[in-house]
Amino acid sequence: MEPRAERLPLEGLIDILLVEDDAPTRERLSDALAAASDFAVTSVANLTDALAKLDEGMPRILLTDLQLPDGHGIELIRRVRRDSPGTDIMVISILGDEESVIAAITAGATGYLLKDAFQTDVAATVRELALGHSPISASIARYIVRRTQASLQPGPEVERRPTLNTARLTAREIDILWGIAKGFSYADIAEHLGLSRQTVPGHIKSIYRKLEVNTRGEAVFEAVQQGLIRL
Numbered sequence: 001m002e003p004r005a006e007r008l009p010l011e012g013l014i015d016i017l018l019v020e021d022d023a024p025t026r027e028r029l030s031d032a033l034a035a036a037s038d039f040a041v042t043s044v045a046n047l048t049d050a051l052a053k054l055d056e057g058m059p060r061i062l063l064t065d066l067q068l069p070d071g072h073g074i075e076l077i078r079r080v081r082r083d084s085p086g087t088d089i090m091v092i093s094i095l096g097d098e099e100s101v102i103a104a105i106t107a108g109a110t111g112y113l114l115k116d117a118f119q120t121d122v123a124a125t126v127r128e129l130a131l132g133h134s135p136i137s138a139s140i141a142r143y144i145v146r147r148t149q150a151s152l153q154p155g156p157e158v159e160r161r162p163t164l165n166t167a168r169l170t171a172r173e174i175d176i177l178w179g180i181a182k183g184f185s186y187a188d189i190a191e192h193l194g195l196s197r198q199t200v201p202g203h204i205k206s207i208y209r210k211l212e213v214n215t216r217g218e219a220v221f222e223a224v225q226q227g228l229i230r231l
Contacts, residue, residue, distance in 0.1 A: 014130055017059040018043040019050045019076060020092070021069050025115065029063070029092070029122055036123040047071035051079070058084035061126060066093045066100055074107050081108030088129045096221040101140055111135040116215045139218040142225075169210055174228055176203050181220045181229055 016039055020026035023045070030043045042059070044050050047068045053059075054076070062080050066073040073091065080087050090111030091104045104112060111129050114137045125135050169177070172193070179189035186204075190197040208214060211222045223229045 012038075013040040014038055014061060014126075015040045015059045016042070016061040016063060016126065017050065017053055019045075019047075019062070019064040019068065019073065021045045021065060021067075032122040033126065039123065039126070045069075047073075047075060050076055054079060054083070058087050060087060061130060062087055062089045063092055063126070064089070066091060066095050066104065074103050077104060077107040077109050088132075090126075090129050090135060094217065096137070096139060096217055097224070112140050113137050114140065114215070114217050114221075116217045137218065139213055139221045139225075142222070169207065169223075169228060173203055173207050173210075174223075176200065177207060177219065177223045177229055180204070180207075180216050181223070 016033060018026065018030055018033070018041055020029065020043065026043050026045060030041050033039045033041045042053060044053060047070045050064070050068075058080060062076065064073040064076050073093070077089055077091075080089055088111070089109045090113065091109045092113050092115055093100065093104075094115050095101075096114050101112060111125075111134050113125070113135055128135055175193055176189055179192060184192065186200040187197055189195070190200050195203075204219075207219055211219055213219045213222055220229075
């Protein structure tokens with residue numbers, strides 16, 4: 001694999017380097033990509049092996065987790081962006097916090113998907129990336145929009161962050177969000193709050209609707225951004 005000076009047309013095999021330490025996730029993504037006839041996938045589980053692959057040459061596509069057992073995916077992103085501007089980079093991570101998102105995008109990632117919001121059609125998502133699009137989870141996109149809008153405001157507004165309950169969540173729903181953020185099961189949340197186990201899914205459905213999200217991770221991210229909870 002040779003360095004990429006600029007984005008290449010989608011002709012022939014698209015070589016992909018997949019960096020993911022979680023074996024089931026890595027195998028699921030690798031199998032889904034390998035099933036497409038236009039992809040050649042190399043998958044590794046840690047930063048050391050990924051850097052060794054980069055030494056052999058740059059891929060057309062880099063898909064990387066951020067939390068790796070021997071380092072951080074940001075190092076990979078910086079290396080690829082520095083040595084191969086034509087490589088498209090997408091983060092696939094459970095991390096949706098401000099620091100991780102901004103660090104990845106600043107380093108050179110053009111796509112950012114939360115693992116629990118990853119589309120079922122992985123191959124189509126990667127093709128979008130290769131065509132110059134930026135696949136981004138809905139909650140991440142909203143955060144970037146708000147940050148951009150805030151940066152356009154003069155004076156103290158630059159530093160202002162959302163602190164209002166714009167989704168109009170009830171006190172009970174915010175309590176349940178805390179349980180979600182802590183990784184509690186429905187049964188744990190019900191027991192902790194003195195609720196019926198059967199009522200919790202209904203509350204969570206209402207939370208998702210009000211926050212306009214589809215997953216636990218997105219709900220927690222959105223709640224943090226609105227100042228409803230602090231982690």
